[in-house]
Amino acid sequence: MxxxxxxxxxxxxxxxxxxxxxxxxxxxxxxxxxxxPNGAGKTTLFNCIAGAIAPDTGTVRLGGADVTGAAPHKVSRAGMARTFQLMKPFGSMSVLENVAVAAMAHGTSRRTATGTAADVVERVGLSRWRDARSDGLPTAGLKRLELARALASRPRVLLLDEVLAGLLPAERLPVMELLETLRSDDGVTLVFVEHIMAAVMRLSDSVLVLEQGRVLTSGSPAEVTQDPRVIEAYLGEEPAGAGS
Ligand SMILES: Nc1ncnc2c1ncn2[C@@H]1O[C@H](COP(=O)(O)OP(=O)(O)OP(=O)(O)O)[C@@H](O)[C@H]1O
Structure with a gap:
């Protein structure tokens, strides 16, 4: 299954x-x-899966359980977490506190949540910043904090919405390595929306291509990037966000 x-x-x-x-x-x-391409429906699809909006029709199952249209906290409790393109941490709170709040969302005690948050903050490489106000973080730090808040619920499935966007090329590699270890060491299943093709090629076992809301094709990274329909869908755009 x-x-x-x-x-x-x-x-x-x-x-x-x-x-x-x-x-x-x-x-x-x-x-x-x-x-x-932009407007293909990627974020809307994420919203339908993670419970932010209910789909008109269709079903979403997580580990066999029907979570279609369930509220985000219920989807989260079922084992799925997501990051947002637009990050909104509590600016005046520290990095650790922000992650602890996310960890407490499941009714976990403050003490347990703080312990989980400390682990997760270290895992994403934010130890140096753990007591800093989150509004003082640079973009790369905010991205890691967004990842940490999603990981605080210890998800089985993590949905990542453009987690590399806005990062400098040199800042992307450690995040990609982190995602790889989340999969290999923690067994987290990842679904990520990304415009940066090098990251898609490196990280994905399989790729789903959306165009105007529909699945254009799917397959291995090599298969989809050689598919003439995919090349066509990107004509007029920078090829799948190459390098941006
Ligand atoms: N709340 C909404 N109300 C009306 N239209 C919406 C809403 N959300 C998304 N859309 C429209 O649905 C389509 C898909 O948008 P969506 O943001 O899901 O695409 P995307 O593939 O994530 O785009 P991008 O790569 O630019 O983030 C777009 O035409 C968008 O304008």
């Missing part, structure tokens, strides 16, 4: 099919990359 199973999910906004009959599965311990 696949850990994450998305069947025929559709979401329409005032007549616009932002996500149109999308189906895919993700096996435990694997990494799925989701790519597609």
């Amino acid at each position: 696949s850990l994450l199973q998305v069947d025929n999910v559709t979401k329409t906004f005032r007549g616009l099919r932002a996500v149109d009959d999308v189906s895919f599965t993700v096996e435990e311990g694997t990494i799925l990359g989701i790519i597609g």
Whole structure:
């Protein structure tokens, strides 16, 4: 049984099919990359999976349990966490406190949550900043904090929405390495939306390509990047965000 199973999910906004009959599965311990031109429906799909919005039709199953349309905290309790493109930490709180708040969301005691937060902060390489106000973090630090807040619930599946965007090329490599160890050492299953093709090629076991809300194709990174339909979908754009 696949850990994450998305069947025929559709979401329409005032007549616009932002996500149109999308189906895919993700096996435990694997990494799925989701790519597609701007407006292809990637974030809307994430929102449908993570419970931020309910799909009009279709189902989302996590470990066999139907979580379609469940509230985000229920989806989180079922074992799925996500990061947001727009990061909104509590600016006046420290890095550790921000992660502890996320860890407490499951009714965990303050003490346990603080312990979990300390572990996670170290895991994402923010130990040096743990007592700093989070609004003092540089972008790369904020990205790591966003990752840490998602990891605080100890998810089985982690949805990452452009976690590398805004990072300098030299800052991307350690984040990619971190994602790889989350999979290899912690067994976390990853689904990530990304425009930076080098990261998609390196990290993904399989890639799902969206265009205008629909699945254009899916397969190994090599297969999809050689697919003429994928090349066509990106014509007029920088090829899949190469380097940006
Ligand atoms: N809340 C909303 N109300 C109306 N239209 C929306 C809403 N959210 C998204 N859309 C529209 O749905 C389509 C898909 O948007 P979405 O943000 O999911 O795409 P995306 O692939 O994540 O784009 P990007 O790569 O630019 O982040 C777009 O046409 C967008 O304008």
